[in-house]
Amino acid sequence: MRPSPRRLLNILVPVKRAVDYSVKIRVNPAQTGVDTNVKHSMNPFDEIAVEESIRIRERSLSSSPSSPSSPSSSPVTITALTIGPPKALDVLRTALAVGADSGVHIAIGEKEAMPEPLAVAKSIKAWIEKQNEKAGGKEGRVDCVILGKQAIDDDSGVTGQMLAGLLGWSQATFASKVEVDEASGEVTVTREIDGGGMQVRCRLPVVITTDLRLNEPRYASLPNIMKAKKKPVEKLTPADLGVDFTPQLEVVRVTEPPKRVGGGKVESVEELVAKLKEAGITAA
Amino acid sequence: MRRSKPALLPARLLFKRSIRTSAPRWNQPFDPKSIERAEDEVDVCIVGGGPAGLSAAIRLKQLEREKGNEIRVVVLEKGSEAGSHILSGAVIEPRALDELLPEWRTMEEHPLRQPATSSKMLFMTEKMTFPMPHPPQMSNKGNYIVSLSQYARWLANVAENEYGVEIYPGFAGAQLLLSEAPDAKDAWGNDVRSVRGVITNEVGLTKDFRMKSSFEPGMAFRSKVTLLAEGAHGSLSKQAIQMYDLRKESEPQTYAIGLKEVWRVDPSEYKPGLVQHLVGWPLSSDTYGGGWVYHMNDGLVSLGLVIALDYKNPYLSPYRELQRMKHHPFFRRLLKDGERIGYGARSLTEGGFQSIPKLNFPGGALLGCSAGVVNIAKIKGTHNAMKTGMLAAEAAYEAIHEESEDAPATDMSGYDKAFHESWVRDDLYEVRNLRPSFGTKLGIWGGMAYSGVDTLFLKGRVPWTFKHHRPSHGPDKTSSLDSSFTEKADLHTPINYPPFEAPLSTDLMTSVALTGTNHAEDQPVHLRVVKTKDFVKGIEESQNFAVGAGVNALKAEAEIDAVAEDEVEAERKRRIEHVKVNVGEYAGLLQRACPAGVYEYIDVEGSGNTPEGDAWQGKKLVINSQNCIHCKLCDIKVPTQDITWTVPEGSGGPKYTLT
16 A cells, blocks of 8 residues: 655745736836836746746656656645736746646736735735645645746845745745755755855745746646646635735836937047046046 | 658547656757647637637637537637737728627727728828828728737637637647548649648757757647638648649739838827828839828827838838838928837738639638738728638538548538628729739829729729739749749849938837847747748658758758758758849848848858858858748748748747737
């Protein structure tokens, strides 16, 4: 009689429906933000996060010989979560198509503004607490959150860090390599920093944010997209989680950067030095 | 020659097994023979999520509701969403929409918010404009100015959410799935293989046709009816037309290129609902074409230039013509203090009634602009495209029966018959002699004179039907009539275009950035340097999937014996011949004509030849396929007729939202 496999890891991957990376961003006529009447798709860093969670699962499957080959009873479960208007469901379906097991859609109205990072972090925390409460003991608790390091439309880059702070969990941000050791309950992450790479070892539970070099996301194949339609998606509202999405910040104005003015050409080295001195730059 | 096929399981068994992503086959060349494709069965597979395809889908589902027989409809769209690859002026006649969705005015979010309030025609000289009378067909009472991209997106929403159509954006119809052996007759009585479905594009191949770890073969949709709604000069439509000789009894298709910009103009210049058409400058009197200005909703103005692709001068650059048109005082005033927010280009059909091919083939049919239904007097085609979709849906619904594996291919001849009895045919018949009348030595003057008489008085009620004009040598039916008009460069002089004046007019790359076009890096070049009939032969007969994709791709295929060694040499020769004729005789036409800067003929550094050995006299062809905006001009206009446009990996290409 085969023992049922130990549940090794429950990964939550929040994903965001952001302006598509190849669209040319423009400031909207009211100067309050960018024109969002353009193509949206999953934030590229979140695609990397989803991919990493799937790779963690694949690695755990290949390394433990007694586990069954079908992903549905795999010891690693991946849940994708998104906050957004009804159209955000498309992004969730993409995550399900590449390998997430189930989805969570925290729905806001079509015309409402997207929540600020703090509200996002609070929502994720609230969902995790609900989930952990439901789970009770060790099985079913969320022990890893993998997010993109930033969204490419607002470039805030703080949600992961705020989430870790609110939860009191370890955090490993700007990850370019992730190694999970389920046995010891530790994660070793190589982080991208200005000087190069920094290795940190964290105890689970952990919040990881992904950087560009972590992996190259796979394509969602058409058969998988069709199958993903049947995967379960939990629908919630901010009220269900007890989170207030009222903005704390007021955007005063958004403008394009000033147009580049032409530079000047200098005729000789002496002139260059003179101009540098004029600008107050000296060899001190 | 028969395709060797691996054993195909019935679709439901395939899906019971969990389909894991296949083990990575790092860097192995692609072997078409060892491919196992996922399969699915649908009733109708529609290639193309534009107005024609979506109207067909919606109509099919309406029939399902009315009559009760369930029908599974799948729409494949190569753009990242419906509407991202479509571009047009556009002023829409709501005639077909009123038939398809009579309640559309009450539907929320419908994009027909700006009625056309006028219709004016202007003749332009270099400095002035003169009002001109216009054909009565061009009056716009009851019409709407829309962004066709938004229109398609709205229709797709309706189709998916209200009618349950399955739409898969990001997946291109790459190949027709044919029956194993000839099992049907074409319209002329020949035994042919029938169309049994569509295969989507492979993903995860490198430029040199090696498989990346992310490789996934395309999926095969087995469908009882395959409807091709790819827009003008569609890639699968071109193959079907050639395979089934659909143009046997009709004129070849003729085309134009439309380049468009969307501007947010200063409120003082904005006149919502204004529709203006321009003829004359900057085009010369032997070049057919003209400009337009439409004032859309929300302070936006759509403007652009259409140039017929039978132009003679290889030094003509459609992009530069558009940019210099904007230097005219009329445009300077309109666009002062404005902001350009969109740019794009797409070919359109001009052949009209004479160029309508046989519309059906065993197992499928051509819809919309893939057939070619633009009314060039009205300069509108969306209403016709939608109606063809509806007619095809009705015919398909009738023709589909419960069937077994060996049922005959669905006969769609009911659609061809219905087309010729419909108002689409009448719409096109009335104006059939107008475009050809511009093809005489009198150029646009002769055309305007004849068209004036015909549109005002005769309305096409004459016993003659002009053929499209021909150059002294006739083309073969698969190559384009338009390209054969191009004259050699030594008969013309380069055109002295004015320098750009940003922000009114900019260089090409600044404009291309506005299309949002991109293609995933390191994939096979989708612009194949090979004549279409050799391309089709290569795929179907010799299983040479890499034909036209470059010497390195062929080398990889030869490595695994997927193709014979002499194919590599043939590929090299094709490239050299292409550069020799295009650079030597036509001054590198594609470099000037492509509205996205895809083609370049550049000098080879150093020793004078490339590592692949495909340069000619120190010049080589560089294809920047990542810039491609899927306009199909190259396939139509290249003088050597050796560019075959094929689909790239899905989701690539432009991301139009306002065009």
